[in-house]
Amino acid sequence: MLNILLADDDDELSELLSEYLRNHGLSTETVHDGKAALARVAQGGIDLLVLDIMMPELDGISVLRQLPNVADVPVIMLTAKGDDIDRILGLELGADDYLPKPCHPRELLARIHAVCKRAHNEQSSTTxxxxxxxxxxMRRCLLDGDEITLTGSEFDMLDCLLRRHGEVVSKETLSQEVLQRELLPFDRSVDVHISRLRKKLHPLADDPIKSVRGKGYQLVI
Incomplete structure (x- = not known):
């Protein structure tokens, strides 16, 4: 059973989401500030963190900055509707996915399963x-024999591009196969993950992932 940590200072929303997730077979715990979220993740046993951006003590962005020093846990952000800056910054800091608030519990459940499936994929395959x-x-990426750290979404984004090496892969394909959702207008999630990948693959080339205007992305190394 997956154990989900909900970090949100909205008691009513937290209880609503927790009850829905529990009714669909997930174990849930709730905390109401950023410091408590980091402390609970550090104890272990958390499969995924649902993280609100606006919280007391320590906000969600600060939690994302500190999380890599605490544990390797997938994160789904909850952001204010239309707050693109926080959303993009969260993805740049390693969040795997996001949902605007107020979110539908059913969509959150679908996103949790999608992210956890990527993070815990046990299919043995090497590309x-x-x-x-x-x-x-093992969810490991080696560059010239040295391991580089990738988030779950970055790993699957690179895997998708690498399996189609030399081909132009559309943003729609990357969104559906990696993020497991339809690409919506003004959704920059794919672009943010690609931007982070470019930086991590920079030793290979100045521009290892080429943007093809109107079509998508191409791995050119």
Missing amino acids: NHPRLSLNRS
């Missing part, structure tokens, strides 16, 4: 490149 190696079962 190789002369300088890159992706091990899907």
